[in-house]
Amino acid sequence: MLAQLRDDPLAQPSLPVKRDGDRIAILLHDDVAFSLSARIVDPDGGSAVEALPDRLALSGQRSVTRYLAAEGATLHRWRLAGDRLHPAGTLGLHSGMIVRCDGRVEAQHAAPGSGAALAALTATLHGRATDPIREYALDDGALLRTGTRDLDASRRRMLLRLLRETGHPRADAAFDAASRHPQYFLRWEAMREWLGHDACAALPRLREMAASDPARDVRCAATEMARRVEAKIATEVRCPA
Numbered sequence: 001m002l003a004q005l006r007d008d009p010l011a012q013p014s015l016p017v018k019r020d021g022d023r024i025a026i027l028l029h030d031d032v033a034f035s036l037s038a039r040i041v042d043p044d045g046g047s048a049v050e051a052l053p054d055r056l057a058l059s060g061q062r063s064v065t066r067y068l069a070a071e072g073a074t075l076h077r078w079r080l081a082g083d084r085l086h087p088a089g090t091l092g093l094h095s096g097m098i099v100r101c102d103g104r105v106e107a108q109h110a111a112p113g114s115g116a117a118l119a120a121l122t123a124t125l126h127g128r129a130t131d132p133i134r135e136y137a138l139d140d141g142a143l144l145r146t147g148t149r150d151l152d153a154s155r156r157r158m159l160l161r162l163l164r165e166t167g168h169p170r171a172d173a174a175f176d177a178a179s180r181h182p183q184y185f186l187r188w189e190a191m192r193e194w195l196g197h198d199a200c201a202a203l204p205r206l207r208e209m210a211a212s213d214p215a216r217d218v219r220c221a222a223t224e225m226a227r228r229v230e231a232k233i234a235t236e237v238r239c240p241a
Helices: 002-007 151-166 171-178 184-212 216-233
Strands: 017-020 023-030 034-041 055-058 062-069 074-081 084-092 098-102 106-111 118-125 133-137 143-147
Touching: 055 106, 098 106, 151 171, 151 184, 171 184, 184 216
Parallel strands: none
Antiparallel strands: 017 023, 023 034, 034 118, 055 133, 062 098, 062 118, 074 084, 074 106, 133 143
16 A cells, blocks of 8 residues: 555545655544544655654544554654643654553654654544644644534634624624633634624623633633733723723
8 A cells, every 4th residue: 555655646545545745644443432543654755854843733632552663763742731832751662662642631743763664553532522622833832723623613613703704783692692602712712703893892701701711721811812902992982991
């Protein structure tokens, strides 16, 4: 299969495959409980040793990886502390090693050795679809964006954006209701769109979120945003005090 994929860019294997240069990911099994995938770095692909990425995501899922071929490879690890992702050291890999990762608070990246193969099997527990995917910058560990595997949450985010764009007369009530959704990232998404629609109408609820939202990340974001909004509208006579 590797030879076919390397020699023919239009090859269509019987299994779902993603290719990125000499890096190949193959989905071997997928059901409601877990997925099994293979990651292979082909030493005959001709690439130099790959550099570390500039960003990584916390998948929100737990996984177990067995490295079938990993001589000379290094596992770089990060861990969430507070609201930032911090380096958690490196691990020298060898063939046969098994590594667990809690994608709710941990991220990792395996870098192959120069000219060496890297082959790994990863079993990923699907867990709750409502657990968010969070992407962080590795230079300072700051959160860049969030995503979700929950189809309902994805639709709600799309509808919130549509509601702001259309400017429906009952949008304020809809944004207020959405800002109380059980999922914290949807609450904040609703507030962001509400601020874009009408910052003055959203300000009281923004202050409430800053004071009492159950999620620390939302409280911190709301506190900073409330400060900025209050400073901005203080100069605009159209906004109430």
